[in-house]
Amino acid sequence: MSAVQPARRIALDVILAVRESDAYANLLLPVRLQRAKLSEADAGLATELTYGTLRRQGYYDAVIALAAGRPVEKIDPAILDVLRLACHQLLSMRVAQHAAVDESVQLAKTVGSNSATGFVNGVLRTITRTPVSEWQDRALASAKNDDERLGILHSHPVWIIRAFRSALAAEGRDSELDDLLEADNVAPRVSLVALPGESTVAELDAYAATYSPVGAVLDGGDPLQLEAVRAGRARVQDEGSQLAALALSRVRPVVRGERWLDLCAGPGGKAALLAAEAAQSGAVLVANEVVPARAELVRKALAVFDPAPEVWELDGTTVGDDHADEFDRILIDAPCTGLGALRRRPEARWRKSPRDVAHLSGLQSNLLDAAITALKPGGVLAYVTCSPHLAESKVIVEGAVKKWGDAIERIDTPAVLATITGETLDLGDTKHAQLWPHRHGTDAMFIQLIGKV
C-alpha cells in the first residue's frame, strides 16, 4: 500500500473541519497549504480536491447512495467525507483508479474502524467497475422530479435552484438557469480593485476588468505578491462589488463636504473603495459595523487613508435614531445569504437554509428603513445584496416603496451603471441591477439606488 499524498491528506482534513467545526475552506486551506510547504503543483492538487469535493458533494452523494445500496445519512459522516473525496477523483478528475482507491482506504483507516475501511474499499471498487457517464445517468435516474435532477446534475440544493429560477424568471430569462448553476461550479479568477488616488490598474500587471473602470483581473498567482495589494492601495474585490460602490459614489457629481455612510461595512472592501472615491471628491466617509472584530478589519482596510475615516460600531437598525436626515449618500451592503457568491465559497450552498432567508429579510428591511431615516432629503442610498434571492433583494425594496410611498423614489440603476462602465450591461428591464456570474462574470450582486425626496 502506498503512503497518502500530502495533498489528499490536507484536502480531507479541511473537508472534515468544514463539516465538524463549521470551518471555511477558503480560509483554512491556504493556512494548511502554507504550513505544509507544498510545491505549487501539489498545492494546486489539494485545492482542486478540496473545492471540487465540497462543491460537487450533492452529486457524489447520489452516486455513493447507489453504490453503497443505502442512503448517505446511514453512513458514518467521516467515512462519507472520504468517499466524497474519492468520488471527486474517480468521477471528475480521472486520476489513476488504483491511487484514488488505495489512498482513500488508507485515509479511511485514520478516521474509521476496520469494517469501515472494508466498506470504503467495496464502495469504491463498485464505482470503478461502471463507466463515469453511466454513473451520471444512474444518479439522474434516481431523482424524484426535475428540480432534483438539476440538483444532482449541477450539485445544488433544490431550494436554491428554485430561488435562482424565480429570480431569473423575474427578468423573463429562466432559460439561463443551467448556465448559472454551472457558473457556480467554476472558481472565479482573482479580481482586483485599484483604489482611485492610491493605485492604478496599469500598476497591477493584470488585465483591465470588463466593466469596472478601477478593476483588474489576475491571470493566476498570488495577489499578495503585488506591492500595491500588500500596502492596501489595491485589494482583492469582485467586480460586482466595485460596481455597487461606484454606483453610489458616481450616481451624480459630488459636492465637497458631502457626508457618506457605509452602514454595514465589515470587513471593509466597499468601504475602502468609497473612502478612495470620497477622498478624491472632498466627501467625508463614516463606516459602521456592528461586530467589533469585523469593525477592526474595517479600520485595517481604511488605514491606508490619511485621515482614515471614522469607524462606528452601531447596530445599523438604530442609525436613524440619532442621525436622522444626516447623510448625503448611504451604502447598505446588507447581511445576506450570500447565494450570489457560491462559486467562491465551495461549501456555502450546503450550509444555507430557507430559514436563513426568513431571518435575514427582516433585518434587511429594518436596515433599509433606518438608512432612509438617516438619509438627507435629496440624498441617495444604495441597497445592495450579494444574493439574487427575490426575498432579499427586489421584495425588500418593494416593501420600502410601499411603506415610504412618495418620500422615496427608485433611481434607474442600470442607466447609472452604463455611465460608469461606458457600455450598457445586459440587465433586465428594471430599475434595479441584478448582476450574474454566468452573464457578467461577477458575483450575483443586486443593486438598487434610491433617492429620498
Ligand SMILES: C[S@@+](CC[C@H](N)C(=O)[O-])C[C@H]1O[C@@H](n2cnc3c(N)ncnc32)[C@H](O)[C@@H]1O
Ligand atoms: C455583506 S457584509 C458587508 C460587506 C462589506 N460591505 C464589504 O464590502 O466588505 C454585511 C456586514 O453587515 C454586518 N451587520 C450585520 N448586522 C448588522 C447590523 N445590525 N448593523 C450593522 N452591521 C451589521 C455584518 O457583520 C457584516 O459584516
